[in-house]
Amino acid sequence: MISDQVAKRRRAMVAGGFWPDRVLLDYFDALLDGTPEATAIVAHQASAAALTRLNYRDLGERVERIAVNLAAGGVEAGDVVSFQLPNWWQFIALHLACLRIGAISNPLMPILRQRELEFMLNHANSKVIVTPAIFRDFDYGAMIAGMRDKLPHLRHAYVIGGAGETSFERLHETPVDKAKAEALFSARRPGPDDVIQILYTSGTTGEPKGVTHTSNTLLSNLIPYIDSLHLTGDDMVLMASPLAHQTGFLYGVMMPFLLGCPVVLEDVWNRKVAADLFEQEKPTFTMASTPFLADLTEEAETRPEAFTSLRIFLSAGAPIPRVLVRRATENLGATIASGWGMTENGAVTVTRPEDAPEKVFETDGRCLSGMEIRTINAADKPVMPGEEGRLQVRGCSNFVGYLKRPDLDNIDAEGWFDTGDLARIDAEGYVRITGRAKDIIIRGGENVPVIEIEGLIYKHPDVADVAIVAMPDERLGERACAFVTAKPGASLTLPKITEFLLSQHISKTYLPEHLEVLEALPRTPSGKIQKFKLRDMAKALKPEQKTGKMG
Secondary structure: OOOHHHHHHHHHHHHOOOOOOOOHHHHHHHHHHHOOOOEEEEEEEOOOOEEEEEEHHHHHHHHHHHHHHHHHOOOOOOOEEEEOOOOOHHHHHHHHHHHHOOOEEEEOOOOOOHHHHHHHHHHOOOOEEEEEOEEOOEEHHHHHHOOHHHOOOOOEEEEEOOOHHHEHHHHOOOOOOHHHHHHHHHHHOOOOOOEEEEEEOOOOOOOOOEEEEEHHHHHHHHHHHHHHHOOOOOOOEEEOOOOOOHHHHHHHHHHHHHHOOOEEEEOOOOHHHHHHHHHHHOOOEEEEOHHHHHHHHHHHHHOHHHHOOOOEEEEOOOOOOHHHHHHHHHHHOOEEEEEEEEOOOEEEEEOOOOOOHHHHHHOOOEEOOOEEEEEEOOOOOEOOOOOEEEEEEEEOOOOOOEOOOHHHOOEOOOOOEEEEEEEEEOOOOOEEEEEEHHHOEEEOOEEEOHHHHHHHHHOOOOEEEEEEEEEEEOOOEEEEEEEEEEOOOOOOOHHHHHHHHHHOOOOHHHOOOEEEEOOOOOEOOOOOEOHHHHHHHHHOOOHHHOOOOOO
């Protein structure tokens, strides 16, 4: 029995035309029937330095066999199938196979190890786990085998490139009875409001939560996203962001089937390989976080001809430094769009290709159709346009809850979800993320505009990357600590950064008072900076290091 709040949401979403009441299989089956020979997937595997090409018929046959064999192995409708895979064709095939038999997909980042996996697999009661045998010199099969006694719900651990009963290949290499398969699929086909995805948050703030989505919540994000960016079946998607992240899942796994276009997958990020793929395959669209955009912008300086097909690069996951938008637009010759969203709701705001440059440079876009945003103050009252407040969101693509943790949903009686972000929304509805609520630095009672200062530091010619966090201080409460990485051959000191910032005419109150130069900033696999790790580093600094004199 569904709650009154859920029923109310469904009525509103269907009446507004935001929930399509379809599942991804509707789009996939149409392509199987209409264009079976058309290319579906082009997958680059770094370890083999090779491409795998699958048309819709090839993919459909593999999906059919995987689905039938998963069901034969005891996977029932509503069971969780976990897969810890890179950007390989098997990832997409597994999700489609789960849909065929009504199972729930649980993608897991390849970077995760025993501690995180034990929590997630037990929390989700996963019945199946699929991993590579070896990826990036790590033995996943051995890791899972060593954990089996701690995973009571797990019945099968399949290994891509494995042997014997654990071999994933045996699930898709043997033909199946098509009549029985069709009967199975018909009986198991999920409804549009069934949970089809559990995706664990990427860990920028601590313990992950299992975000649950349905076909309606995910598809209702893709339809206006496609419309806003003017994407069509003539486009081609390149996806190098991990498919196990919502960016990769929505816009690399699902969206190509709605468009009826191919997707090019890159499993290990390498900007030179990415340039080769652009030159050879001619993708027109990609979406990833800022580091990917910075890398391609650098590569385009020496290989501009490789990127002639690229129409749109949508950068999300963190605010894009304005200087990078300008450089990327010039070097790549493409429209650079910005966006904001979360695992819990996909992209909520994006800039459109027709938007004025200042909107692209200065904001994270405006809402997609079916979504609403607002900013509120400490009293939970909406603030005026242009004022900073806590960002809330509600609408069609909002998730349907955290697995087994309804107490953490942060959704009020009116459907507003508290994102944990701080933002300003202008009079035209364009939002600018100004930081996380936990990222606020209050120096002697004065708020430091973290995102603004980070953007200014990023303009320094010797800075490759930057993040600012609070450093505890007995007298002022907090001071700003800047963590930076330097460009090759460059050196950075606090006086250099201070001089540069003062030339930008900022208040001295906003100046970082300590500088730490790192080889790399800690990031999630999707590219988000893990500021909670930097905050821990800042807290651990000795008193004599907190003088602002270090370089």
